[in-house]
Amino acid sequence: MPLKLSPGINTALKLGRVSNLPTVWMNVIASLALTSAALGLGFPLATSLLIIIALSCFYAGGMCFNDYCDRHWDAERQPFRPIPAGAINARAVLTLSLALFASGLVVLWLAPNSRGVLGATGLLALIIAYDLWHKRHWATVLLMASTRLGVYIVAALALTGSASQTVILLGLIQCGYTLLVTVVARLESRYPKGYGFAVIPWMIAGMGLIDGVALAVLLSPMWLLAGIATVVLTRWGQRYVRGD
Numbered sequence: 001m002p003l004k005l006s007p008g009i010n011t012a013l014k015l016g017r018v019s020n021l022p023t024v025w026m027n028v029i030a031s032l033a034l035t036s037a038a039l040g041l042g043f044p045l046a047t048s049l050l051i052i053i054a055l056s057c058f059y060a061g062g063m064c065f066n067d068y069c070d071r072h073w074d075a076e077r078q079p080f081r082p083i084p085a086g087a088i089n090a091r092a093v094l095t096l097s098l099a100l101f102a103s104g105l106v107v108l109w110l111a112p113n114s115r116g117v118l119g120a121t122g123l124l125a126l127i128i129a130y131d132l133w134h135k136r137h138w139a140t141v142l143l144m145a146s147t148r149l150g151v152y153i154v155a156a157l158a159l160t161g162s163a164s165q166t167v168i169l170l171g172l173i174q175c176g177y178t179l180l181v182t183v184v185a186r187l188e189s190r191y192p193k194g195y196g197f198a199v200i201p202w203m204i205a206g207m208g209l210i211d212g213v214a215l216a217v218l219l220s221p222m223w224l225l226a227g228i229a230t231v232v233l234t235r236w237g238q239r240y241v242r243g244d
Contacts, residue, residue, distance in 0.1 A: 011087045015067055015096065016060030017244075019237030024059050024151060026208035026230040027174065028052050030215055031155035031167050037219055038164050047112060051155050054107040058120065061100030062127040062147070068093045069131045108158055116158025123150035145178040148207075170214050177210060185244070204243055205234035 032048050067074070067083055068090055075084040082088050101124055108116045130143040152171035156163035181203045188195055212227010237243070 008088075011082045012096070013241050014082055015064045015088070015093060016100075017063040017241065018060065019234060019241040020204055020243040021056050021059060022230045022233040022237070023204065023207040024055055025052050026211045026227065027148065027151045027171075028055055028155045029226065030170060030211035031152040031163075032159055033215055033219060033223070034167050034170070035156045035159050035164060038166070039160065044112075044159060047159055050107055050111050051116070051158050054104040054111075054116075054120070054158075055151055055154065057100045057104035057107065058123060058127065061097045061104065062131060064093050064100065065097035065128065066131045066134075068097060070135065073135055108154075111158035113158055113161040115161040116154055119150070119154040119157040123147060123154050126150055141179065141182050144182070145175040148174040148178050166218070170211070173214075174207060174210060177207060198238075200244055201235065201238045205231045205238070208234065 028051050029048060032051070033043055036043055067081055070078075070081075071083045071090050071093075074081040079085060083090055083093060105117060105120060105124075108120050111117075126143050126147050130140050130147065134140040134144065149168070149171035152167050152174070153163045156167045181200065184203060185200050188199065208230025209227040212224045212230065215223030215226070234243070
C-alpha cells in the first residue's frame with residue numbers, strides 16, 4: 001500500500017528506507033541508557049533527540065547513496081527502485097545523500113561531546129565504503145554489520161566522549177545479528193517463492209527487541225516495552241515503505 005503523500009516525499013521515504021529507522025532509534029536509546037546509567041545519571045532526553053536525528057540522517061543518507069551506487073545494477077534486476085523507475089534522477093539522489101550526511105554531522109556538533117563528530121566521521125567512512133564496494137566483494141557485509149556497532153559508539157561518544165564495554169558488547173551483538181539477517185536473506189534467494197512469509201522484515205524489526213531485552217535485563221524490565229514498541233512501529237512502517 002503506497003503512502004498517500006506527494007510523489008516527491010514518497011520517493012524520498014523509499015530511498016531512505018525510513019521504515020527501518022525505529023531500529024536505529026532504539027540502538028541510540030540503548031547506548032545512551034547504558035551510558036547514563038553507568039554514570040548514575042538520568043536518561044538524557046534532549047540529547048537523545050539530537051543524536052537520533054543525526055544518526056537517522058546518516059542511515060537515510062546511506063540508503064540513498066546505496067541506491068545511487070546500485071543504479072545500474074538495479075536497472076537490470078530491481079527496476080522498481082526509484083532511480084530506474086524514473087521517479088528521481090541519479091544526481092538528485094547523490095545530492096540528497098550528501099545533504100543528509102552533512103546534516104547529521106552538523107546536528108552532532110550540538111551534542112555534549114565533540115568526540116561524537118569524530119566517531120561519526122568513522123561511521124560515515126564505513127557507510128560510504130560499503131555502498132561503493134558491496135556489489136564487488138562478499139566480505140563488505142562486515143562493513144555493513146560494523147555500521148550498527150558504529151551507531152552505539154557514536155551515541156555514547158556524543159554524550160560522554162567514551163563508550164563502555166557494555167555498550168560495545170551490545171553493539172557487537174547487533175553486529176552478529178545483522179550478519180545473520182544477511183545470511184538468511186541470501187538463502188531466501190535460493191527458493192523460487194522465498195520463505196513464504198516476511199522473514200527478513202520481521203528479523204529487521206527484531207533488532208529493536210534485542211535492545212529492549214538487553215536493557216530489561218541490565219536496567220529495568222520496563223525497557224522491554226520500548227523494544228516491543230520498536231518492533232510494532234517498524235513492521236507498521238514496512239507496510240508502506242520497503243525496508244530492504
